[in-house]
Amino acid sequence: xxxxxxxxxxxxxxxxxxxxxxxxxxxxxxxxxxxxxxxxxxxxxxxxxxxxxxxxxxxxxxxxxxxxxxxxxxxxxxxxxxxxxxxxxxxxxxxxxxxxxxxxxxxxxxxxxxxxxxxxxxxxxxxxxxxxxxxxxxxxxxxxxxxxxxxxxxxxxxxxxxxxxxxxxxxxxxxxxxxxxxxxxxxxxxxxxxxxxxxxxxxxxxxxxxxxxxxxxxxxxxxxxxxxxxxxxxxxxxxxxxxxxxxxxxxxxxxxxxxxxxxxxxxxxxxxxxxxxxxxxxxxxxxxxxxxxxxxxxxxxxxxxxxxxxxxxxxxxxxxxxxxxxxxxxxxxxxxxxxxxxxxxxxxxxxxxxxxxxxxxxxxxxxxxxxxxxxxxxxxxxxxxxxxxxxxxxxxxxxxxxxxxxxxxxxxxxxxxxxxxxxxxxxxxxxxxxxxxxxxxxxxxxxxxxxxxxxxxxxxxxxxxxxxxxxxxxxxxxxxxxxxxxxxxxxx
Amino acid sequence: xxxxxxxxxxxxxxxxxxxxxxxxxxxxxxxxxxxxxxxxxxxxxxxxxxxxxxxxxxxxxxxxxxxxxxxxxxxxxxxxxxxxxxxxxxxxxxxxxxxxxxxxxxxxxxxxxxxxxxxxxxxxxxxxxxxxxxxxxxxxxxxxxxxxxxxxxxxxxxxxxxxxxxxxxxxxxxxxxxxxxxxxxxxxxxxxxxxxxxxxxxxxxxxxxxxxxxxxxxxxxxxxxxxxxxxxxxxxxxxxxxxxxxxxxxxxxxxxxxxxxxxxxxxxxxxxxxxxxxxxxxxxxxxxxxxxxxxxxxxxxxxxxxxxxxxxxxxxxxxxxxxxxxxxxxxxxxxxxxxxxxxxxxxxxxxxxxxxxxxxxxxxxxxxxxxxxxxxxxxxxxxxxxxxxxxxxxxxxxxxxxxxxxxxxxxxxxxxxxxxxxxxxxxxxxxxxxxxxxxxxxxxxxxxxxxxxxxxxxxxxxxxxxxxxxxxxxxxxxxxxxxxxxxxxxxx
Numbered sequence: 001x002x003x004x005x006x007x008x009x010x011x012x013x014x015x016x017x018x019x020x021x022x023x024x025x026x027x028x029x030x031x032x033x034x035x036x037x038x039x040x041x042x043x044x045x046x047x048x049x050x051x052x053x054x055x056x057x058x059x060x061x062x063x064x065x066x067x068x069x070x071x072x073x074x075x076x077x078x079x080x081x082x083x084x085x086x087x088x089x090x091x092x093x094x095x096x097x098x099x100x101x102x103x104x105x106x107x108x109x110x111x112x113x114x115x116x117x118x119x120x121x122x123x124x125x126x127x128x129x130x131x132x133x134x135x136x137x138x139x140x141x142x143x144x145x146x147x148x149x150x151x152x153x154x155x156x157x158x159x160x161x162x163x164x165x166x167x168x169x170x171x172x173x174x175x176x177x178x179x180x181x182x183x184x185x186x187x188x189x190x191x192x193x194x195x196x197x198x199x200x201x202x203x204x205x206x207x208x209x210x211x212x213x214x215x216x217x218x219x220x221x222x223x224x225x226x227x228x229x230x231x232x233x234x235x236x237x238x239x240x241x242x243x244x245x246x247x248x249x250x251x252x253x254x255x256x257x258x259x260x261x262x263x264x265x266x267x268x269x270x271x272x273x274x275x276x277x278x279x280x281x282x283x284x285x286x287x288x289x290x291x292x293x294x295x296x297x298x299x300x301x302x303x304x305x306x307x308x309x310x311x312x313x314x315x316x317x318x319x320x321x322x323x324x325x326x327x328x329x330x331x332x333x334x335x336x337x338x339x340x341x342x343x344x345x346x347x348x349x350x351x352x353x354x355x356x357x358x359x360x361x362x363x364x365x366x367x368x369x370x371x372x373x374x375x376x377x378x379x380x381x382x383x384x385x386x387x388x389x390x391x392x393x394x395x396x397x398x399x400x401x402x403x404x405x406x407x408x409x410x411x412x413x414x415x416x417x418x419x420x421x422x423x424x425x426x427x428x429x430x431x432x433x434x435x436x437x438x439x440x441x442x443x444x445x446x447x448x449x450x451x452x453x454x455x456x457x458x459x460x461x462x463x464x465x466x467x468x469x470x471x472x473x474x475x476x477x478x479x480x481x482x483x484x485x486x487x488x489x490x491x492x
Numbered sequence: 493x494x495x496x497x498x499x500x501x502x503x504x505x506x507x508x509x510x511x512x513x514x515x516x517x518x519x520x521x522x523x524x525x526x527x528x529x530x531x532x533x534x535x536x537x538x539x540x541x542x543x544x545x546x547x548x549x550x551x552x553x554x555x556x557x558x559x560x561x562x563x564x565x566x567x568x569x570x571x572x573x574x575x576x577x578x579x580x581x582x583x584x585x586x587x588x589x590x591x592x593x594x595x596x597x598x599x600x601x602x603x604x605x606x607x608x609x610x611x612x613x614x615x616x617x618x619x620x621x622x623x624x625x626x627x628x629x630x631x632x633x634x635x636x637x638x639x640x641x642x643x644x645x646x647x648x649x650x651x652x653x654x655x656x657x658x659x660x661x662x663x664x665x666x667x668x669x670x671x672x673x674x675x676x677x678x679x680x681x682x683x684x685x686x687x688x689x690x691x692x693x694x695x696x697x698x699x700x701x702x703x704x705x706x707x708x709x710x711x712x713x714x715x716x717x718x719x720x721x722x723x724x725x726x727x728x729x730x731x732x733x734x735x736x737x738x739x740x741x742x743x744x745x746x747x748x749x750x751x752x753x754x755x756x757x758x759x760x761x762x763x764x765x766x767x768x769x770x771x772x773x774x775x776x777x778x779x780x781x782x783x784x785x786x787x788x789x790x791x792x793x794x795x796x797x798x799x800x801x802x803x804x805x806x807x808x809x810x811x812x813x814x815x816x817x818x819x820x821x822x823x824x825x826x827x828x829x830x831x832x833x834x835x836x837x838x839x840x841x842x843x844x845x846x847x848x849x850x851x852x853x854x855x856x857x858x859x860x861x862x863x864x865x866x867x868x869x870x871x872x873x874x875x876x877x878x879x880x881x882x883x884x885x886x887x888x889x890x891x892x893x894x895x896x897x898x899x900x901x902x903x904x905x906x907x908x909x910x911x912x913x914x915x916x917x918x919x920x921x922x923x924x925x926x927x928x929x930x931x932x933x934x935x936x937x938x939x940x941x942x943x944x945x946x947x948x949x950x951x952x953x954x955x956x957x958x959x960x961x962x963x964x965x966x967x968x969x970x971x972x973x974x975x976x977x978x979x980x981x982x983x984x
Contacts, residue, residue: 146654150649154646154649157642157646164835165834165835166834166964167835168829201693204856204857204858208856217709237852342657342658342660343656343660343661343864345858360729364729365696365700366697367693367696368837370835370837370865371835372835472658
């Protein structure tokens with residue numbers, strides 16, 4: 001019996017075990033050592049078999065934990081890349097209904113927003129039952145990071161000099177925080193120094209400054225479709241025209257479609273989220289990145305990189321597009337809002353050749369950021385608190401993604417397909433054509449369920465049968481209940 | 493001897509004592525009681541005489557302290573209202589030199605900025621000598637307010653719920669803070685409710701949102717001349733045209749000149765600082781306010797009210813223009829930066845009929861503000877901390893204004909005239925025509941003195957012989973030395 005035969009035999013035997021539910025979805029396979037002993041094979045053979053199943057998308061290797069059974073979503077498939085013709089550039093006009101949904105925060109939760117309820121510490125809430133359940137389910141690991149961060153900000157606050165309150169921070173932001181950011185990006189191939197960064201009030205402000213710096217009213221901007229609704233809002237407010245480039249739920253923006261658009265229209269800038277884009281969770285493959293950078297050079301394009309989910313890769317942090325930016329035309333935008341806290345209101349921008357304009361615009365539109373908050377963050381990062389938090393956060397999100405995928409796989413009809421991203425905060429679901437998630441929004445809200453309809457992620461109506469579902473929160477009993485209610489609403 | 497004769501006699505006798513330096517500038521006159529006894533007159537007579545001298549600008553009544561001798565600046569006079577013809581509206585192009593000065597923070601100090609030096613707590617500084625002196629001179633009273641504020645923010649930070657970091661604050665900002673603001677403004681005649689306010693990242697962002705909401709690229713905006721340089725920067729970045737309306741150093745914008753401009757050009761908005769405007773410290777009299785509001789109605793104008801110095805009135809807080817706004821066209825903009833701390837980065841806007849657009853713009857350009865900072869501020873105000881701080885702050889600023897006025901009166905040539913504002917943070921000086929303060933900027937900086945040249949406050953060159961001098965800091969020995977060096981530089 002050849003070794004090749006042995007691992008193939010083992011692979012088939014494991015596959016049978018998985019499909020026959022000897023090992024169920026989410027369960028851990030025996031350790032390599034145990035499997036060696038049990039099957040009387042070498043360690044190399046077991047590893048070979050496990051890795052082949054991993055490559056087929058049936059197992060998932062978790063660092064220091066072993067191999068786990070993934071839900072077999074292959075037969076569902078990810079949502080198709082929408083093969084619609086590109087609509088000619090036009091000013092963005094987002095409908096009132098969509099604006100209303102956006103205004104409510106386009107929730108990363110399916111339970112009613114707790115804003116103004118639970119968040120007012122110590123107040124009784126309308127949703128006390130589910131809130132109590134949720135509180136119990138909040139991972140202590142995750143909370144430890146936030147406690148450490150808050151302690152660090154508190155320390156920075158107390159250590160301000162007597163007269164610090166009389167001075168604005170420098171326009172580019174705290175030098176210590178910029179240095180920490182530069183160091184982190186250098187680990188991922190970027191050559192930026194602290195002086196190339198400008199601190200902002202969050203990624204949305206970074207995107208705003210980027211668009212203000214490189215576009216004039218009436219200019220055409222290319223965006224992913226589906227893509228981040230915040231960018232559509234910005235384009236509307238700044239009087240810019242949009243051209244939506246189809247994006248796959250797995251591999252992101254279709255660069256061939258982008259090239260056709262560039263040939264047809266004079267496009268000034270392209271907003272792209274190379275890592276775990278919202279709403280799909282797609283990650284741009286290396287080849288697409290190369291194409292994108294080449295097209296940017298050829299057509300003199302500003303590439304606005306939304307890197308907000310970059311730190312939330314379950315299996316490591318992908319290098320940003322900026323790392324390969326030879327001609328200084330990538331404007332890197334990000335913040336701590338998704339990876340750490342939405343309440344510190346600190347983001348950053350590395351604007352390449354537009355650095356000077358961006359710094360000027362930041363000064364003119366908002367003067368400065370809070371020094372003590374920046375210093376607290378800088379210490380938190382320097383002391384290793386952020387990396388520790390990220391490790392826990394990524395592991396927790398990965399588990400929550402699996403819980404959600406398993407739940408949907410088990411309880412929702414098979415004709416619904418969805419992406420299974422390797423980072424970020426949400427799945428993208430494609431429901432049968434007849435279903436309109438925007439119409440279902442009100443009905444779901446009436447039953448205490450908040451959804452994020454596909455319509456939010458485009459100025460076209462291509463995604464009315466789509467839905468973003470977040471796995472930011474643990475799948476508590478009340479969230480499972482909400483998913484069941486939602487399925488009922490959507491089926492009507 | 494009639495009573496009338498008695499008080500007149502007393503008044504003359506006191507005047508002789510003041511001019512003959514029996515009581516020197518800054519000194520306290522005998523208490524009313526002592527004066528009654530000493531001069532054998534009634535309390536009413538003494539009060540009458542004191543109040544007449546106060547009305548003549550020779551004495552100053554300080555609550556609970558008595559009457560103090562003011563420097564006799566009447567023979568200097570305030571800077572004249574500049575009688576230049578209004579320049580036709582034009583896009584703003586601020587020169588590079590001026591932009592550079594602005595970028596350095598247009599300092600509210602004459603010592604080199606401490607940013608990045610002293611403010612990095614615990615670090616040694618290039619200016620350790622003067623910094624040490626300054627530190628000693630920092631009023632413990634003033635510092636107490638900041639300590640209480642930081643404690644309040646620290647408490648808010650610690651009391652955040654476990655999951656608060658997963659949610660953005662609502663776009664309009666913390667309801668508790670908005671309620672506190674609404675209550676404060678209601679005490680000054682405003683009818684606004686908490687729902688009419690929107691929290692921002694500071695007054696500069698409020699002004700930015702206001703201009704974005706009510707103007708389109710190319711529109712004409714009227715501003716005070718001299719006026720706040722931050723507004724000129726905003727107009728430049730937003731592609732708006734400026735028309736500068738002459739403003740007196742005492743009574744602010746010349747409303748007749750504004751009316752002539754309105755007759756000539758189609759002006760969309762007018763930015764005005766009714767209380768203690770920078771750089772002059774002027775306060776708009778009641779009649780001008782009425783005219784301004786009437787003109788706004790007649791010419792369908794948005795009135796953007798910069799109220800940032802409103803809380804810094806030494807003898808009480810003037811009602812904002814917004815209080816008399818019957819037609820909802822005043823956009824009230826302010827922040828805590830001047831009255832409390834430049835580092836909390838919290839301001840507000842009450843945008844009247846533009847409220848909806850402003851809220852949308854805030855959401856789109858920066859999403860939200862820090863919840864814990866807002867909650868800390870709200871508690872600080874609610875607990876009376878802000879009022880206590882303001883009382884001390886106003887008294888300290890008044891004393892520092894007097895110190896500066898006395899110093900200039902004693903040491904600087906008599907042909908230099910300046911305003912003596914009743915609030916705010918700075919004096920406005922008019923030097924002889926030959927002097928160019930912008931040219932002196934570099935020479936002064938070389939000698940370790942930072943100035944704020946008149947050129948910053950206009951896009952014309954009308955104020956090249958003017959200078960803003962701040963009294964935000966105590967007049968320490970090193971600041972007195974800096975003023976002497978400055979006089980030397982200016983005389984060359």
